[in-house]
Amino acid sequence: MSFLLNGFFQAIELLASGNAETYSAIFVTVKVSSYSMTCSLVMGIPLGFCLGYFDFRGKKPFRTIIDTLMALPTVFIGLLVYAFLTSRGPFGGFGLLFTVPGIAIGQTILALPIVMGLTATAVENMDEKLRITILSMGANRRQLFLSSLWETRHGILAGAVVAYGRVMTEVGISMMVGGNIKWHTRTITTAIALETNKGQFAMGIALGLVLLTIAFCVNVSVALLRRRT
């Protein structure tokens, strides 16, 4: 077990010394997850709200599809996105394969159903009396939407945290769509996989610690946000 302990100390050293390769992976991870989370939240919250709030024909089968997509394997998403972005694919001309935006597209596909599904669940669990109260105060449609959204914020936030967790920790999409190119598309998770294969435990552990720290920071921020509101 001593190699693990040694790896831990070397990891601290790598982070403290500002190792460029390590920080490049961290930077790419933060960048790509920010892109994908922004897209999935901007699209997923309104769509999830509509899915949970309104009754329409085909709602149940649609909901089942969204719930199924919440469990999509990342390598399968990677495969599909690769097929679409490769030079022989329909979007090959955009040159997005092996780029950060290419990974972000795949991660958006991963996070979007989670944000939509958990937002819809939060809205479905919303107390009917809330809607009556907001309407009885004279709200217009926009105010009803925003007030309902605000009152279900904790459920939506929980959905966003779950989606962020999946995006941060996925390997399949980053590896297949990004290609794990050093300095360009290498993320924390693909770097861990590569370094472990090479027997470089120190860098793997260092990057794992960073992932844990980011996850911890996100959860503390969310907890503080919940307490403040």
Added chain:
Amino acid sequence: MEEAVYKIRSLKHSYCGQTVLSIDHLTIKPASIVGLVGPNGSGKSTLLRLLGLIEKPAEGEIRFNGRAVEPFSHNARFQITLLPQEPFLMRRSVFRNVAYGLRLRGDSVNAIERVDEALAMVGLSSEKFSRRPWYALSGGEAQRVALAARLVLRPKVLLLDEPTASVDAASAQLIREVSLKAREELNTTVIVASHDRQWLYEVCDEILHMVKGRIFEKGHENILFGPWTKLGPDLWGKKLSDKQYIRIPAPPNDDVAAILDGLSFAGDDETIDDRKFVLRGVVTRFNLERNSGRLFATVLVENQAFTLELTNQQAEERTVFPGKTISICYDPDHMRWI
């Protein structure tokens, strides 16, 4: 002549294909207090939700101050407010809950003073309650905060759905007083659904009886509900005890409800028409109708309550008082099926 605040025509509403409300015509005068009485499931809350523009009726039209309205109607949504039976407070302080409606209107002028005033109207000190979070209130306090959140809007119409059903006696009394004050001070039309008939008789200008989604009577008629059983040849009725039955002519079906007209006081020494049936029950309370001065006694025959109109002379001469057992009689031919 002052224009009606509400005019309803051919209103119908249904849930899951089942009609729960059907009103051909209804007019409500401005600055009046209107009571809705009826059993659970009679459509009182549905009517209030439609009048409160919470839901759109399946059919028909609601006109408010002469204009057809529906949910989100700009001319009406700031003038009508509904207090549901179970208060719902948003996850924020009492102050922010009461000021919520003002914020929706973009009306922040003297908001602090107006919220304080509304809280004072419902008997809550702003110093003590303003900063309290929503979860630190008792059921009665939450109901009063919810009422304050409506009163601060100075509504033209205040719809109250069983406002005293889940609060203690003191809170109930306060809510009753505030509802009257809203009419007197703000010239608000108050429409209230309640099982508290005594209160409704005291304060209402008009009482509407609702049964199975329809308004049947405007008054104090007795409505009897089935199921009816066959008691003998050509005789149907409902057993109240071993000795007493409500007897009725053959009903169209065994679950039909009936309006009983012409219930009258029957002294023990009076000769009673052969066609009438007599029931003996205990007077449980008196109600004096505020506007007309008419006197009503609630007579409990086993578990069935009847409302009996009495003259002052009858009450005095027969020394009718709560707790006294009296006889009442009715003519089964004066029964209308609904």
